[in-house]
Each structure stands twice: as C-alpha cells, then as structure tokens.
Amino acid sequence: MENRVTELADTQLQITPIGEGISLKARAYDALKAAITNMNIYAHEAELRLDERDLSQRFGVSRTPLREALAQLDQEGLVKIVARRGIFIVRKTKAEILEMITVWAALESMAARLATKEASDAELSSLHDLVDTFSTDVVARQMGEYSDANIRFHQAIINLGKCQLIGDMTDKLFFHVRAIRQRTIFEQDRAKRSIVDHKEIVAALEARDTERAERLVREHTLRLRDHVDRFVEID
Amino acid sequence: MENRVTELADTQLQITPIGEGISLKARAYDALKAAITNMNIYAHEAELRLDERDLSQRFGVSRTPLREALAQLDQEGLVKIVARRGIFIVRKTKAEILEMITVWAALESMAARLATKEASDAELSSLHDLVDTFSTDVVARQMGEYSDANIRFHQAIINLGKCQLIGDMTDKLFFHVRAIRQRTIFEQDRAKRSIVDHKEIVAALEARDTERAERLVREHTLRLRDHVDRFVEID
C-alpha cells in the first residue's frame, strides 16, 4: 500500500538528473577524444604534442582527472605518453589501418554468421531500408556522408549478430577508421560495387544462408582492405 | 675513422639498462593483475572488494599510481570502479565468456586464413612440434597443463597469420579465459577430440587450403564454445 505513495512520487517528479553526475575525468576524456579526432581529420600538418599543464588550464580542471583521461586515450592507442618527454598524438600507420580492416572483416563476417541464426525475419528485412536510402541519396549528397551511412549499415548487421562484444570491438575499430584522413578513399571504393555487395549480403542473410552471408561480408570488407592497400598512401 | 671507437665501445660494454625504468604505475598494474587473476582462479568465495588506501599502504606507494593502475584494470573489465562506493572485482558471466570464445573463433579463423598465405612452409611445419609434444605428454601430466599447451598451439597459429592486432586482441581474450575458474571444462573438452582437430588444422594449413583451414579452426573453437555452453555453470 505505502508503495503507491513512493511510486507516485517517483513517476510524478522525475527529478532532473540534476548536476551532471559525469566526472571531470569523463568530460575531459570526451573533449580530448573529440579534439584529437578532429585534429586528425582536418589538421593535416598540426603539431602533434600535448602538454598536461597547458590542457589543465584550458579545460579549467586540475591535472589529476586530465591525466586519467590521457592515460585512457594512451591505452586506446590514440596518444602515446612518454615519461618526461611529452604526450604525442598517434598517427596510425598504413599497416595498422590494414590490420584494423582485417579484424573488422573477421568480426563482421562472424556477426553475419550469427545473424542468420539469431535475428528475426523482421530484423533482417529492416536492413533493406539502410541499403535503399543509401543507394538513392548518395549521388545527390556530399560524398562525405557516405562513410557514415556505410558504417551504419555494417553496424546494423553486427547488431543483428546479437553479440555485444563484437559490437564493442568493432565500434572502436570504426572510430579509428573514421578518424583517418583522406576518407575519400572509402568513397572511391563505393563507386565500384559497395551497393551491389550490400544487396547481395542482405539477400544472403534473409535466405538464412550462413556460409554465403559470412563469405560475402568477409570478401566485401577484405576488398575494401585491398583497395586501401593499393590506392592509399598515408603520411 | 672515429666511428670505430664508439662502435667498439658500444659492442663491448653493452651497459645494462641500469635502474628499472618501469614506473610505479606499471608495477602496481602487474601486481594487481596477477593478484586478481590468482584470486579469481583459486579463491572461489573471496571478498571481491578493494580499497585504494589499503592497497596503497600494502604496496608501499601512494594512491596516485595505484589509481592509474586500477583505472586501467577497470577499462580492461577486470574490476569495476564505482564512485564513492568501492572497487569491485568483476566476475565474468557465462554469456560474456561465450561471447569471448565467439570472438576468439572469429579472429583465429581469420588468422588461419592469413597463415595459409603469409607463413612459410618451415613456419607451418613447426606447428607439428606443438601438436606432438602435446598429445604425448598429456596423459602423464597434470590436466592443469593442458589449457596452457592448448593456448600455445592456438597462439602459434595466430602468430603465423602475421597480424599483430589479432595477436594483441586474442592475448587479452586468452587472459580472461585463463582466469576462469573451473578450467576443468577445457580439459574435458580435450578428451573429446581436440588433438584430432589440431592435426587436421595443421594439415589444412600445410596444404595451403585457405577455406578448409579457416573452417576447421572456426568449428574447433565454436565446438569448445558449445561445450562450455552445455556443461559449465558459472557462479
């Protein structure tokens, strides 16, 4: 009985999550991550060094939470911290990018395999929307939007695999890939046959053809890998 | 000419890298990681809470480097830090373990695929040693050694794929899997057909049969996954 009272109070008030509970460390992490990403995309020849004290003043927080954020970025491979030397923004080498795409292919092809067994018909047919809006809008819009739409399609497949860990790992990979300068390369690749590939992949998934879905996804992504290998020169 | 002098000095002395440059943070990290792992393996019902101040006293360092080590462990999923509540050792759920094995299968099967293209004949035939010592010693030795030998075999395949990133990611997965209590399960699995599987895998690799090698590796690891799914109840 007395439950009703508290229940009412809870649902009625829905008190604002008041002060943003997020820690300074988390905020510093987000800000730094965004800054570094932007920097990597647009500032082709920027200075690639950071200073803890300078950043702590510009952010208005002490060095402590800032250092924790930087340590996390260091572990993720976005920056490299060298004792008594400085903090350097890491530029991925071409070899590293190729390896990331290889791992992406491995994980997404497994996700496709899982999707043929775990996803519902409705979920699988929902992929059509992504492929369709994708192929129609593309010509009119800026090419820059392609990568995002492309990645959304691949993320949708991965989600249908119902494996959280694969999703988490590929999210990190996508973030790194997105941060690469010369995203042009990915757009070039589309012109070739991405859209056709995507339609075939959806068809295989809907047919529950596990082996074919896995193979198509793998070959599609490995094709991108070879494309980058041939036509991209980084740094 | 004067180069000869410095060259001599360099090759002759080979001065030790003197004081261990490793930071307190790194040492704290290693110690904590080892402690937590041991704890997870042996102390089935131990207290799963840590205290920063207590640890800092017992390690003889201040809280700062300790916190950095803990933050790293938190990011790796070994502990969970809750603000103003405590630091809790994370027990992987069964579902999470199954997902880790799934990702392992995806990555190692891709590595096997790569190995058929990147590895030399000599490198591939070196796998025989691991399979052989493996199958002969097993009966006599403690079962506990199987997991390690097993993991070494799989790591060898992964290394032959020549993809550093796959190696790094699977190393982390193996660490987590190794830390699971009831390693017995993995030994049970071997009794079934691991050794036969391994021999077939090596044969496929030596024959440079890319598709078969990938499939055998994937199926082998997914079989382990199903075994764990059926016969293990964690927590």
Add this chain to the structure above:
DNA sequence: ACGTGGCGTATGGTATACCAAAAACCACGA
C-alpha cells in the same frame, strides 16, 4: 668554429591534502 660541460627549465611521475557523497552507526522516540 666547434666540442664540452654545467646549469636552468620543462615535463611527466609521485605524494599528499582536501572534498563530497554514500554508507554505517547511533541515539531517540513512538
């Protein structure tokens, strides 16, 4: 001109003090 050695400065690493929130504790009253 050029190498050399000392010394100051910059920078990440470490220690410590303080803060706020959450939990534990404890009296007190119905």
Add this chain to the structure above:
DNA sequence: TCGTGGTTTTTGGTATACCATACGCCACGT
C-alpha cells in the same frame, strides 16, 4: 521493537605541491 533522523566514517574524486629526469641554452676552452 521498530524506524527515523542526524552524525560520524568511509571512499573514490579532485586539487596541488614536490620530485627526477631529459633537453636546451650558453659560457668556456681549444
């Protein structure tokens, strides 16, 4: 006996001061 309100303690978060080392600058001697 129970719960209720406040107070103390615990605990992770944050700020700050200090430390040790790598690097740069500059005077000095050859």
